[in-house]
Amino acid sequence: MKVPDRVVRNHDLTQWMDTSHEWIVERTGIEERRWIEEGESGAGLAADAARDALASAQMKAQDLDLIVYATLSPDCDFPGTGCFLQRILGIPPLPVIDIRQQCTGFVYGLAVADSFIRCGMAKTALVVGSEVQSTGLDVSTRGRQVSALFGDGAGAAVLGISDDPSRGILSSHLYADGTEAEMLWLERPGWSTRPRITVEDLEQGLHYPVMDGKKVFKQAATRMPQLVKEALEANGYALEDLDMLIPHQANLRINEMVVRALKLPPEKVFNNIRKYGNTTSASIPICMKEAVDEGRINVGDLVCLVSFGAGLTWAATLLRY
Numbered sequence: 469m470k471v472p473d474r475v476v477r478n479h480d481l482t483q484w485m486d487t488s489h490e491w492i493v494e495r496t497g498i499e500e501r502r503w504i505e506e507g508e509s510g511a512g513l514a515a516d517a518a519r520d521a522l523a524s525a526q527m528k529a530q531d532l533d534l535i536v537y538a539t540l541s542p543d544c545d546f547p548g549t550g551c552f553l554q555r556i557l558g559i560p561p562l563p564v565i566d567i568r569q570q571c572t573g574f575v576y577g578l579a580v581a582d583s584f585i586r587c588g589m590a591k592t593a594l595v596v597g598s599e600v601q602s603t604g605l606d607v608s609t610r611g612r613q614v615s616a617l618f619g620d621g622a623g624a625a626v627l628g629i630s631d632d633p634s635r636g637i638l639s640s641h642l643y644a645d646g647t648e649a650e651m652l653w654l655e656r657p658g659w660s661t662r663p664r665i666t667v668e669d670l671e672q673g674l675h676y677p678v679m680d681g682k683k684v685f686k687q688a689a690t691r692m693p694q695l696v697k698e699a700l701e702a703n704g705y706a707l708e709d710l711d712m713l714i715p716h717q718a719n720l721r722i723n724e725m726v727v728r729a730l731k732l733p734p735e736k737v738f739n740n741i742r743k744y745g746n747t748t749s750a751s752i753p754i755c756m757k758e759a760v761d762e763g764r765i766n767v768g769d770l771v772c773l774v775s776f777g778a779g780l781t782w783a784a785t786l787l788r789y
Contacts, residue, residue: 469757470516471502471621471744476602481616486609492616497720501619501745503602510543511552513622514598517753518557521594521624529557532626533590535564536581538573538597538749540778541604542566553596563590571716571777572642573597573749574623578773578785579640581627591629597749598622604654606676614677617719619745623753635768637787638703641695644781651687652679652778688722688776692784693729696772699786705770710736712765716775717741717751726774738764748777765789 477500478489492498504513514537522529537550548566563584569576574597581593599622605615630636656674657664665675692715700707707730715723720741727737738759747754752773759765767789774784 469520469621469623469750469754470513471619471747471754472504472508472513474503474505475500476503476619478616481607481612484607485612485615487612487616495719495721496617497739497741498617498745499742502621504600504620508600509552510539510541510598510600510622511549511556513600513620514549514553514596514624515556517598517622517624517750518553518594518596520757521626525626525628527592527626529559532559532592532594533562534581534584534593535559535562536577536593536595537564537566538569538577538595539566539599540568540570540573540748541599541601543600549598550596569749569777569781569783570779571718571746571748571751572775572779572781572783573777574752575640575773575775575783575785576642576781577749578625578627578637579642579783582637582640585627585629593627594624595627595753596622596624597747597751597753599748599750601748604676606673610673611676613681614679617746619747621744621747621750621754623750623757625753625756635788637785639699640783640785641699641702642781642783643691643695644779646779648683649779651683651780653677685719685722687780688718688782689725689729691776691782692716692722692726692774695782695784696726696730696774699772699774699784703786705786707732709770710772711769712759712771713737714752714756714759714771714773715739716777717744717755718746718776751775
């Protein structure tokens, strides 16, 4: 994992918007987040996270057969940021896939990489979630509902063929429903309009993300526990068999509702949103990395990753670590 060195605390946000530390913590559980400094990039964060994951796997970048790069904040419109990551790591030609599934991107990415390995198209794959959102936020009172939530960072995992058939990804469960896609979206610039953005668009703030917070909260708090149960049942497990739940770090209050719905004890859930905010596609790999480092996830544990995001999309992976 990799997060920028710059720490932005809730008290810092009060310089730019009408808010307070107490207001943010009460509604989200977030106390601080990391934002990039000048010169940092999504590909750069991803490269550091990838090196960390490769070192943990005792592998070299040249051993990879596939890169899956998940982000909603690419360094440029095109080419995909995954190609810049490949260049930084010095990897010779191989398949690089960029996916845009927002907060569910890493879980979707795991499913893509797992499918490539299972069908024999790859033996080893790097899955990355990397985000730079701080540069695209409305840090004024108008945008406080969204801007207080998000942070920058990257997380990565290396997938391969296990020597132990009992370990690995057991199943992936992916969903999307675009019926109310505008519930959480970024309208401009838009490639279907000419020009892609106007002065009027900028004045209205259409180049900043917007969210119907109440609707998103309700959808996430409903969909995620349903999906955890689905993943367990698909593999013949009960909630009691689960060793660790890693939920997407969007809002601590959402995760608390998910835990109550599942009746899980606190020791079976890992959250770190207090320190990093919502890093969208990077949140689950960052969270899982810290859970492993702290000894909360151990070899043989049954782990469920579950996420919900714009689209609307929701996804879960059940794995034996």
